[in-house]
Amino acid sequence: AAYRLRISNVGLKASLNFRIQSHRMLLVETEGSYTVQRQYESLDVHVGQSYSVIVRADQPLGAYFMVASTRFLDDEVWGVATVRYSGFSGGPSSGHPPPGPDPLDYFFSMHQARTI
Numbered sequence: 139a140a141y142r143l144r145i146s147n148v149g150l151k152a153s154l155n156f157r158i159q160s161h162r163m164l165l166v167e168t169e170g171s172y173t174v175q176r177q178y179e180s181l182d183v184h185v186g187q188s189y190s191v192i193v194r195a196d197q198p199l200g201a202y203f204m205v206a207s208t209r210f211l212d213d214e215v216w217g218v219a220t221v222r223y224s225g226f227s228g229g230p231s232s233g234h235p236p237p238g239p240d241p242l243d244y245f246f247s248m249h250q251a252r253t254i
Contacts, residue, residue, distance in 0.1 A: 139194070139195045140192050140193070140194045140195070141192070141193050141194075141195065142166070142190055142191070142192055143163075143190065143191050143192075143193055144188060144189075144190050145181065145183055145188065145189045145190075145191065146183070146187070146188040146189075147183040147184060147185055147186065147187050147188075148186075149185055150185065151185065151211075152185070152208040152209065152210075152211055152215075153182055153183065153184045153185065153208070153209040153210055153247070154182070154183045154206045154207065154208060154209060155180050155181070155182050155183075155205075155206070155207050155208075155209050155238040155239060156180060156181050156183055156204075156205070156206050157179060157180035157181070157204075157205050157236050157238060158193060158202060158203070158204045158205075158221060158236075159202040159203040159204070159205075159231065159233070159235065159236045160197050160202055160236075161193050161194070161196075161197065161202065162177045162178065162179055162193075162194075163177070163178050163179075163181060163191035163192070163193055164176070164177055164191060164192040164193075164194075165177075165178060165181070165189060165190075165191055165254065166190050166191065166192055167189065167190035168187070168188070168189050168190075168254055169187065169188060170188075173254055174254075176253060176254070178191075178250070180236075180238050180239065181250070182209060182239075182246070182247045182250055182251070184247075195223055197223075199223045199225060199226045200222075200223060200226055200228065200231075200232070201220050201221065201222045201223070201226060201228065201229070201230060201231040201232070202220070202221045202222075202231055203218055203219075203220060203221075203231045203233075203234075203235040203236060204218070204219045204220065204221050205217070205218050205219075205235045205236060205238065207238050207241070208241065209238075209239075209241055209247065210241065210242060210244070210247075211241065214241045216235065218235050
C-alpha cells in the first residue's frame with residue numbers, strides 16, 4: 139500500500155526535519171505544485187513550507203517511529219509518533235527513533251533545497 143502524506147510547517151520560528159524509520163519518501167508536490175519526483179530519507183521543512191510525499195508500506199509488519207525535530211536551534215526538540223502496520227499486534231517500535239541530520243548543518247538543508 140502507498141500513502142500520501144502532507145507535511146506542513148506552520149510554526150513561527152523553527153525549521154523541522156521529518157522522517158519515518160526505515161521508510162523512504164517520494165516527494166511529489168511542493169507548495170501546491172508538482173515537482174520532479176525524488177526519494178528522500180528525511181525532509182527539511184522550513185517555516186511556511188508544505189510538501190506532499192508518497193510513503194510505501196513495504197517494510198516487514200511492525201511499528202516504526204515517525205519523527206519531526208527542530209533544525210538550526212541550540213536546543214533540539216523532537217516530536218515522536220508511531221506508525222503501525224495493519225495487522226501488527228506486537229509491542230512498541232523497536233530500536234531508537236531515527237536520527238536526523240546534524241541540527242546545525244546548514245549545508246545539508248541547502249543541498250536538499252537545490253534538489254527539489
